[in-house]
Amino acid sequence: MLDRETYTSFDIAVSVTDGGYSDSATVQVRLTDINDNTPTFTQDIYTFPAVNETAAIGQVVGRVQATDKDDGSNGAVRYRLVDAEDGPKSELSQPA
Numbered sequence: 001m002l003d004r005e006t007y008t009s010f011d012i013a014v015s016v017t018d019g020g021y022s023d024s025a026t027v028q029v030r031l032t033d034i035n036d037n038t039p040t041f042t043q044d045i046y047t048f049p050a051v052n053e054t055a056a057i058g059q060v061v062g063r064v065q066a067t068d069k070d071d072g073s074n075g076a077v078r079y080r081l082v083d084a085e086d087g088p089k090s091e092l093s094q095p096a
């Protein structure tokens with residue numbers, strides 16, 4: 001089975017003969033990506049320091065990161081806060 005995340009291309013040697021003379025060439029095949037990898041967080045649990053109740057809106061309290069082995073838009077990840085009290089609060093995108 002081909003896997004673009006293992007090899008992005010591969011070479012095939014081909015030869016031709018007429019019974020007396022022969023020649024050879026290399027065929028280079030480049031693999032295109034499909035979206036077959038799941039985005040994965042770099043940690044299962046993120047622990048951030050306590051946030052002061054007077055913290056300004058927009059203050060960064062910590063960062064999470066996810067990666068996706070796919071290429072281009074297949075590897076782009078979007079983040080969403082899913083357990084916020086009022087439902088999803090925001091959605092952020094990160095290019096591959």
Ligand SMILES: [Ca+2]
Pocket residue numbers: 035036037038039068069070074075076
């Ligand atoms: Ca993917």
Ligand SMILES: [Ca+2]
Pocket residue numbers: 004005033034035036037069070071074
């Ligand atoms: Ca892929």
